[in-house]
Amino acid sequence: MSQVVTLHRGWLVAIRERNDKDAFGAIYRIYWDDLYKHALRRVRNEQQAEDLVQELFIQFWEQRERLDATMNLPAYLYGILKYKIIDFFNSNKIKPQLLDLWATDLHQYVQQNPDELETYHALERLLDRELDSMPTNMKQAILLKWDKLSIRDIAARLGLSEQTVKNNISVGSKRLQQALLVNNSDSYSTLTVLAAQSITLLLAY
Incomplete structure (x- = not known):
């Protein structure tokens, strides 16, 4: 098992079992920029891209009790973002x-x-x-x-x-x-x- 995977699992366990905000903050800092850039390439609006990633991390924290420590963390985060982008495109007002x-x-x-x-x-x-x-x-x-x-x-x-x-x-x-x-x-x-x-x-x- 790679060091990155081990680190991710440690963070996920800490978040799920101890509501560890430091572990959550580490994930936030590491993945925010890449997730934001990914969203921006698709929605082409800086504020909307920022809002989508912010919503992603709010959802991530709110669902912390259901986190699977063995999951692929980047894939999980990009999966959430994917569906938020789809919802964004399906929004009648936009x-x-x-x-x-x-x-x-x-x-x-x-x-x-x-x-x-x-x-x-x-x-x-x-x-x-x-x-x-x-x-x-x-x-x-x-x-x-x-x-x-x-x-x-x-x-x-x-x-x-x-x-x-x-x-x-x-x-x-x-x-x-x-x-x-x-x-x-x-x-x-x-x-x-x-x-x-x-x-x-x-x-x-």
């Missing part, structure tokens, strides 16, 4: 802000890299082709979702159940992202990431 941010990113990237304009148009054509190849209900559900209609409104407009609409959007989203990946090349890398993120945000429900 979606419009994020969608505007990604759209701005795409526009700014092309402005700053005019030689990528053709690549940008190629991605647009690629997504258009994939949309056109989808069943009608799937394509319409995705386009209506892009127009920010609710699942209920889309279901009513298309005469489908809400679950069918959700299924169509989920499958269609995966198809669009897969189309980007399959046709990806080194020259597409940055734009592809931005486009994929936009699709994920636009079609989340």
Whole structure:
């Protein structure tokens, strides 16, 4: 067993059995920066990233009595952060802000890299082709979702159940992202990431 694993287990036991704030503080100091940077790369907002990591450590402390001393501590912390980021993206109040941010990113990237304009148009054509190849209900559900209609409104407009609409959007989203990946090349890398993120945000429900 490595010294790091032994150290982690000692801290976890101390926190779980003795409410040891010094052990908790050691974990906090060691992992805060990396967790914050990880969150910032995804939510792209310093205050939001800081809040997410703070919430993570609050949850970690509140659940200390259930800690498993044999667990992989870094994996556990990043696992908590992963679900907090997912909840953040699924928050209705934040979606419009994020969608505007990604759209701005795409526009700014092309402005700053005019030689990528053709690549940008190629991605647009690629997504258009994939949309056109989808069943009608799937394509319409995705386009209506892009127009920010609710699942209920889309279901009513298309005469489908809400679950069918959700299924169509989920499958269609995966198809669009897969189309980007399959046709990806080194020259597409940055734009592809931005486009994929936009699709994920636009079609989340």
